[in-house]
Amino acid sequence: MAPLAIRACTATSAVGRGRDALAKALAEGRTGLRRNDFGDDARLDCWIGRVDGLETVELPASLQPWDSRNNRLAWLALAQDGLRAAIDDAVARHGAERVAVIVGTSTSSIGSTEAAYTALEDGEFAERFARPHVHTPHSLGEFVQQATGLRGPCITVATACSSSAKVFAQAARMIDAGLVDAALVGGVDTLCGSVLFGFNSLQLVSSEPCRPFDATRNGLSLGEAGGFALLERANDGDTGLQLRGYGESSDAHHMSSPHPEGLGARLAMRDALARAGIDAAEVGYLNLHGTATPANDSIEAAAVASLFPDALHASSTKGWTGHTLGAAGIVESTIALIALERGELPGTLNSDTPDTACGPQIRFAPQRADIRYSMNNSFGFGGNNCSLVFGRA
Template sequence: MEDRVRPASPPRLRPLNILAHTATTALGSGLEAQRRALRERRSGLRSNDFGNASLPCWIGRVGGLEEVVLPSHLQAFACRNNALAWMALHHDGITAALEQVVSRHGNARVAVVMGTSTSSIGATEEAYERLQVDAEGHRHFPSDLQRSRIHTPHSLGDFVQAATGLGGPCVTVATACSSSAKVFAQAARLIDAGLADAALVGGVDTLCGSVLFGFNALQLVAPTPCQPFDARRVGLSLGEAGGYAVLERADAGPASKLQLLGYGESSDAHHMSAPHPKGLGARLAMQAALQRAGIDAGQVGYLNLHGTSTPANDSIEAAAVAAMFPDSLHASSTKGWTGHTLGAAGIVESVFALLALTDGLLPGTLNSEIPDPACGPQIRFANAQADIHYAMNNSFGFGGNNCSLVFGRAG
């Protein structure tokens, strides 16, 4: 029955201009750091040195994050996750683009849509580790962590709105690893519904004990650098990252070189953590994204895969891709560069797809050398250079929360 599911075709998406975009990862801050590392095939992964009880694995840790100090008026939000959100915000013309859309539409017409998986839970972990007992025997957080605005999943969206001063709708999306891909879809719906004219979308997730030990408890963490789609792969490498994009109605401002053309979402709810064995949700998300963009699978020049390097995920995603796309597609996972950045993966890998459109650099799959026979010819290990007009990104989350995006060059 599942293979015969034929959902109604979604309507075409009215294109949204992408005025600016950026990412900060273990490769460095801003677009130039990302493109340089991709071109040089230089990984940002390093032996795990995070926390007091480090696991024997490799991580993608953002350098210099511990030195970030938030302005005094934002100190109520101070934590590792919001420090990375602040760090990533000030690159590649994001704030200048926000000034432009505010001047055109007004502050209340610019939405904030952020994606995260664990938000500021690292600060909550620290608060519990440092619980204090008063004279009556009651336990409470230490005084420096008695800040309610960080002990919530909405901490990221709340912080970014406060940091930017934007006054439109403010949403935090938390659908595990698809979170900051789904922010593009959420923003498109807000704009289409007339609730906003532009949006700041993005995502941030940072390393913490819950992430490292939680994924290790699921037996998903590799002791060596991850090898997506390699026959020898045994698990993922975790990372942290932050990124943003500024979206605007295509008819509302100057022409833009890059556009969001389509999105597709699905929720197959097959299992708490494992993907659907036949890739049902992945296929539905990719199909809907192509339909909203009004293009055929053969027109896609580059597909950034979810490609976590876990045995089940990679083979199932590869099979879904092989069933939909021609052999000529260049598809790859970039998690060998950054690690799996969880709730930030959607924005980071969308930025990589946008770099493919602007630079013609199609990343391969770092650390991988021996193709898994279960994977089709679309999976590429080597970088390539090509002039492409459409690029896609896949981000698939726990519980079957899947999202695919289509980006294109305008004109």
């Protein structure tokens, strides 16, 4: 594929607001996880990655019809790392109608819908919850378009935990087809009862901070996050970061479990490398999906070992942020870009006992190394897989 320039990129999570906060937490080995203190749902014994300050974020009057925890986090994330200036620059050069909005989310504003149903009045939503813009899967996409003034195609991708990785692939196809000249991509997911108790009902939530790829791992820690990136065609004179390849696949195996041999994961990674036009040995860092559930980690590790040499540095960063579901793709792509830009390759926080089922690619300790390419894996329920390759121009 033709490289796409990444003009701006940002992520806000439990470790802080923006790329610098994320890079600092990674370098210091400082987790954003804490014991569950999420309102009425705090009765669930687990650890969460919660973004502080969302309760006091105030949207402008014109955006009040979209007010929800999810959209407040989107508003917060849009204000970081010069993203607004990059959007304005793209609009000045291409026009608002030529810049797409492509965002991923797994639950959108369902937390607000839950609250509305718990406060029904005579079977109807109370006036304070009667906001039809919020109670739809497209709440996030519509909100971001309204908040930015962009007028190109507006798409919400909802493929569970691969959602905000797949937005990069969607943007690449739309730009290549000439439908748009640039795309604001990203994703936002926030904590709510459906998320916490839904995953707990599947017996996937740990009562301790998650330990990806550790021999004693016993489940995930849920988190919330939001982030965005602005993509456009690369120019000959570009010197910055680029999207170089993507790969997508579907296991078609099970509603919530990956293929036992990792066939879909391997296909996604192989296609991403092929589109980037590089060999697996050229990848310096791979951010793994690494949820810390027993089956997912061992299957992903085996898929990685089947494609990559022992020298690869691969790690899961969910010990910092928690599993941010539909936002995992954008947050962990940002981490892959930080590794590419700064040469700081994160380890796997909280994990210290290697699982013998995992290959030498899985690293618990951080490393410094100048790398040319990095990757990110995001795998979701239903076998939705997406792998991305990033490079320096």
